[in-house]
Amino acid sequence: MSERIATLAAITGVIAMKNRVLVIIVTYNGMKWIDRCLGSLKDSDEAVDVFVVDNGSTDGTPARVREICRGWFRETANDGSGWWLAGLVEPGENLGFGGANNIGLKYALENGYSYVYLLNQNAWIQHDTITALVRDFEKDGSYGILSPIQTCADGTRPDPRFEAKCGKYLPDRKSLLPGRKEVYDVPFVMAAHWMISRKCLEAVGGFSPAFHHYGEDDNYIHRCLWHGFRCGVDITVIGVHDRATRVMDKASRMRLKSIGSTVQFSNPGNLLLFRIFWQPVKLFLTGLVYFSPTTMADAFRLIGSMPKLIRYRRLSRRGSAFLG
DSSP, X not given: OHHHHHHHHXXXXXXXXXXXXXXXXXXXXXXXXXXXXXXXXXXXXXXXXXXXXXXXXXXXXXXXXXXXXXXXXXXXXXXXXXXEEEEEEOOSSOOHHHHHHHHHXXXXXXXXXXXXXXXXXXXXXXXXXXXXXXXXXXXOTTEEEEEEEEEOTTSSSBOXXXXXXXXXXXXXXXXXXXXXXXXXXXXXXXXXXXXXXXXXXXXXXXXXXXXXXXXXXXXXXXXXXXXXXXXXXXXXXXXEEOXXXXXXXXXXXXHHHHHHHHHHHHOTTSOHHHHHHHHHHHHHHHHHHTTOHHHHHHHHHHHHHHHHHHHHHHHTTSTTTTOO
C-alpha cells in the first residue's frame, strides 16, 4: 500500500514541506463543500500544507481539488511560506474516515510537521483558527488535541452534537470577561476540527482499524488521555461544520449504540475483564428496550470480534500505533 500511495502522490505532484501545519482532508463526493473548505485554508493567517485523501468519489471531487489547488496553492509569501498541496491520494477504495486519515498522519510524521489539522470536507475555518490553536499548543504542551468552537453552517450557533458533548464544560461566550482563559478541557470533541500536536501523534499514532466510520474519534481521544495528554477547546475561535441536513433514522441511531459498545471495549483505560462480560449484555438489553433485533444480533457479533478487538486494544498502547 505504501508504494502505491507514493506513486499516486507523485502523480499529483508532491512537493517539499514548506509549512509547519499539515491539514488533512478526507473527501467522498464532497463537491458541495470542497470550494469553501479549501478556500478557507487559503484565507488562513497561518500558511498550511494540504493533504487530501479521496475515498472513491464519483462526483468529480478529486478533479476539482486539483483545479482549485493549481490556482490557489502555488502562491508564496515574502517569507518563503505559502499554501501548498502536499498530496492528493486516491487509494481506489473507501478506507473509512480513520483509515484514510492514517495515510495523511503517516505522511505528517515522515515529513516533520509540527501539527496536523483534521478538517472534514463539509467544514471550514476562519482566518485566525489555526493560528490560535498553534499559539495554544505553544503555551501549554500538555494538550494533545485542540478544537475551535464547532458551529452550524451559519456560524452563529454551536453544532448540536458539539453543544451536547462539550457545552457543559465551556463558559457562555457572550458573557466572557477580559482575561478569562481561552482553552477549556473537554472529555470529547468531534474530529471535524482537530489539531493534533506532533508529540501526541508520535505517542498515540493513528486511528484504530476497529472503526470504519464513527467511533474512531472517541477511541482516539481515549488513547490520547491514556497516554497522558489533554483534550481542549479554544473558545475564542470557531470552525464551521455543515451537517444540518443530516437525518438520523432509528437504524442509524441503533448502529451508533453498537459502535459505542466497541468504543467502550476498546478504551485502554477501561477494565478489560469487565467489558468482556458487560458490553455484550448491555448491547443485547439495549436491543430489547428499543425493539431492535439488529442490535441484539450485534451483541453476538461483538463477542465474535473480541479476539481482534483485544489485539487492536493492545496495539493501541504502543507509540505511533497503526501507522506502521
